[in-house]
Amino acid sequence: MSYEAGPYRVSRTLLARSDFRTACETRDFRTAFRLMKKYDGASQNRIASPVEGLSQSRVSRIMQGEDHIARLSLIERIADALRIPGAYFQLAARPWEAADEAGDVDSRPPAARPAEPGGRVSPPPPGSSAAITAAEPVGASRGTRAGPDPGGLVVEEDRAELRYEDGMYVAHQRRLVLNTGVEPVTRYLMRISVDRFPGDQERAARLYRSNPLRWEELQLSAHCGDERMSWQVKTDWDALKEVWLLFENNRGRFPLYPGESAWIEYSYRVGEEKWGPWFQRAVRVPTSFLSVVLDFPAEVDPVVWGMETSMTADAFPFRTAIARTDDAKRRVFTWSTNNPPLHARYRLEWNFRAVASSRDPADRTVARPSGQMAAAGIVQVGDPSLHQPARSFELPVEAEDARRVVAELSSAMERVSALHTFGKGMGIAAPQIGINRAAAIVRSADGDILTLLNPRVIESVPESDEQYEGCLSFFDVRGIVPRSLELHVEHTDTSGRRHITVYRQGLARLVAHEIDHLHGRLYTDRMRPGVVPIPVEQYRGTGSSWTYNP
Structure with a gap:
């Protein structure tokens, strides 16, 4: 066992263990943390201290089975701080990894979930989880290859729209994807991850444990061109859902072949009691154009700002201004960028400065300054x-x-x-x-x-x-x-x-x-x-x- 001083990093010995890899792949942090303690001699404090937003008390609760980690951003911070390769959590390679970042190739045909008439996809059994969005492709191989697949999917256009009305956020994503690889692509990973209380992870964890986001609430629908896409659940947690969008439905299959491009569209909805005042776009695959539209009622007097982060620079405001248009009832904010760098993150946040007139007047109480800051x-x-x-x-x-x-x-x-x-x-x-x-x-x-x-x-x-x-x-x-x-x-x-x-x-x-x-x-x-x-x-x-x- 290792008892080295300084920030804890998972040992090479532990990284090589199959049980540790399995725990990471299933995001079973109870087992992963216990293995860190058993084989690396890492205390709860040593595990927690390098990771922003992870306390020793929470590590203790996780190891006792009383809590679990659902936020994708926290999983990424654990991977980065403890130096666990992204592939262990089925994420893209982390920026600090020296290994090649080519995507994995999956030769197994996924089990399809049938789509319902009208383009909606039948929900899985009621589960839990919760919205940042990202996507990554997985190609389908017809045979075994000795090396990684050269090329892969690139995103020529990434257009996201978020609309708020009557207490509901509706997200609509459109991506024009091009297969630059040598194998057909059969599925596409999308993620939904929400945080109602940014900066207060314990409060958010309590919320989602007691009131998790459920599949039937999402009303997820997906299309590739004119074809409905079936989907398959990958992760079903209180604050994170991951879904494979399949290039198939109950009428047949339509793989994306090398050199072909197609529009993938999907939408879902989340109530305001679970959605936080932010929307983040993470560039996980090469992207030529990215845009975001936020569509809010004018009566709530929304104000929007944005911050960009990358692996080579500090956080700073968007390089280009967020455009705003107003009409009698809606206020729309639009922002776009060309050729965003890989691993860049663009986070838009907002504040509703007025209480919508459609709310119950009895609820229109002015919060104390401390209450506003807590919120x-x-x-x-x-x-x-x-x-x-x-x-x-x-x-x-x-x-x-x-x-x-x-x-x-x-x-x-x-x-x-x-x-x-x-x-x-x-x-x-x-x-x-x-x-x-x-x-x-x-x-x-x-x-x-x-x-x-x-x-x-x-x-x-x-x-x-x-x-x-x-x-x-x-x-x-x-x-x-x-x-x-x-x-x-x-x-x-x-x-x-x-x-x-x-x-x-x-x-x-x-x-x-x-x-x-x-x-x-x-x-x-x-x-x-x-x-x-x-x-x-x-x-x-x-x-x-x-x-x-x-």
Whole structure:
């Protein structure tokens, strides 16, 4: 057994075991974690600590059979952090893998599920699961080959539309796929994965355990050109469904032969009580054109923003603007890009700033600021995670993890910015979105974004002042806090290089506030004895900047 120091990585010995591969393929994390403990000597904490959003307590519950992992994004983070090849989870090769990323070839004819008249596919027995979408092809081989299939499917056009109306989200996907391989393609994998509460995985897990997404709710239908496509269930979990779309139906088979292209279309629906305020597109196969349309009622006053992440860059806003068109009843947002890089992720998020007039007036209560922040995924005071020191990144080894955390922080900042005007600037630290890592982002009053990885104050001037501060984790109050007027902060970039930056006045206050979070401290810990926060209703500085003498 291995008891090495540093972040845990699954050993080559364990990766070679057939029982471990089987556990990963079936996504049986109870067995997988137990095997890590048995053969690698990995404790629950060692398994959890490298994985963003996975706590030791949850690993314990999973190993006891009281919980399971359904979110595709968390499965991908486990694969990346513990260095488990993507193929073990039937995913595409992970970006860190040196192995060739050619797709597997499946020579077995899949068992078809018959389609009903009218193009709908008969649902499987009631199960559980829940919506990011992605797809990957699997070719059908007529014989055994010694090497991987050269080429494969490419997506010439990927067009997604999401429409919200009367409490229901309806997703419609259209992809023009081209077979560039040497074998006919007989099935196509689609995924549906939802997260009602981004940034609060425990809350989402409780929701889907008690009220899982069910097949009959999805009303999944699929076509290839004019032909209905039968389908076969691959994964049936509370927060994740995977389905093989088959190039066949009860009238016959229609494989996609080399050199041929075809439009694949499918649609499904999910109620708002299970769908979260986001829609993500992941580029898993070479794609020439990608577009997304979000169609919302104008009466809910929707606002939409987007963030892009890749394996070679930090999270940043979409390179091109999201277009908006309005009519009397609908507000439509459209965004597209050409030749998106492989493994890029494009995440659109939104906020409904008004309550739709069709809702029950009795439900139109204005949430307290803290309630709004909690709904946006911000961890609230009382959660012990806010008082735990954050774990530093080992850079550049954990550069990918750092980029992912910064992307999550950027998305959270966009959600929060839609709820409140931050005239003084703002910041969010990773522990505030449930991630115990030493990362924070700060937006200055002028709109500049600062990224802080492993920051620490190495020097401060004795001169200080006192100003009111707010905290997203208890946003109902404001407190007057003494802070140094100048800080010298050492921080690290993703390449591992260290930098020292000097921050002054308001920016120094913002940075100090976030660094405190990374040390498990709140601004109330710095208030003078006998001074207590005041209700936000009594505070008169909302929306204005701090004032300083020239």
